[in-house]
Amino acid sequence: MKEKMSDKADTGPFLSWASGIIQSDISPKLVRSSNHSSVFELNTAHCRKFLKIDKDLEPEYEKMKLLQGKLPVPSIVAFTTKEGQGGLLTAGLEGTDLAALSGTLSPEEVVSKLTDALKEIHSFDIADARYAAAGRN
Numbered sequence: 001m002k003e004k005m006s007d008k009a010d011t012g013p014f015l016s017w018a019s020g021i022i023q024s025d026i027s028p029k030l031v032r033s034s035n036h037s038s039v040f041e042l043n044t045a046h047c048r049k050f051l052k053i054d055k056d057l058e059p060e061y062e063k064m065k066l067l068q069g070k071l072p073v074p075s076i077v078a079f080t081t082k083e084g085q086g087g088l089l090t091a092g093l094e095g096t097d098l099a100a101l102s103g104t105l106s107p108e109e110v111v112s113k114l115t116d117a118l119k120e121i122h123s124f125d126i127a128d129a130r131y132a133a134a135g136r137n
Contacts, residue, residue, distance in 0.1 A: 010083075011038060011040070011053055013082050013083070014051060014053050014080075014082065014085070014087040015028055015040070015042075015051070017080055017082070017087060018042055018049065018051045018078075018087070018089050019042075021077060021078045021089055022042065022044060022047065022049060022077075022089075024044040024045070024046070024047075025044065026042040026043065026044055026049075027042070027043045027044070028040040028041070028042050028051070029041045029042075029043070031050075036054055036055055037052060037053060037054035037055075038052070038053045038054075039051070039052045039053075040052075040053075041092075042089075047091075048091075048092045049077060049089055049090065049091060049092065050074065050089070050090050050091075050092055051087060051088070051089050051090075052087070052088045052090075053085055053086070053087050054085065054086055054088075055084065055085055055086070056086065057079070057081075057085075057086030057087070057088050058079075058081075058086060060088065061076070061079045061086070061088055064076055064088075064090075067124075070124055071120065071121060071124055072093060072120070073093075074090035074091050074092065074093055075090060075091040076088070076089075076090055077089040077090055077091060098110065098113055098114070101113075
């Protein structure tokens with residue numbers, strides 16, 4: 001298994017965990033990184049998944065569970081915690097990341113796509129959601 005290590009935490013245990021869930025060797029590629037999190041694209045011969053590693057992923061995991069089937073969010077494959085870090089394994093969404101397209105689209109097209117996405121997000125009635133009923137933000 002090839003690994004690109006993040007300087008945030010030991011990603012090896014999470015990459016091994018994801019490989020076991022996917023039941024295949026993976027080729028991880030670090031696609032995003034910040035001071036506290038790393039996101040890897042995991043490619044195999046038959047699938048493409050994403051693994052996010054962060055200290056406090058459980059709230060994000062809970063929100064993603066709530067939004068499944070209601071908004072276009074990635075399907076959750078698995079979630080785990082190890083040594084004070086969380087690992088969230090998801091499927092990829094169809095389409096191309098807007099950041100990747102921003103170099104080829106006009107500013108007006110980028111704004112239009114962002115506007116459409118925000119309209120879809122704002123159409124979701126959070127008042128009916130369990131998350132809001134539990135008093136969480």
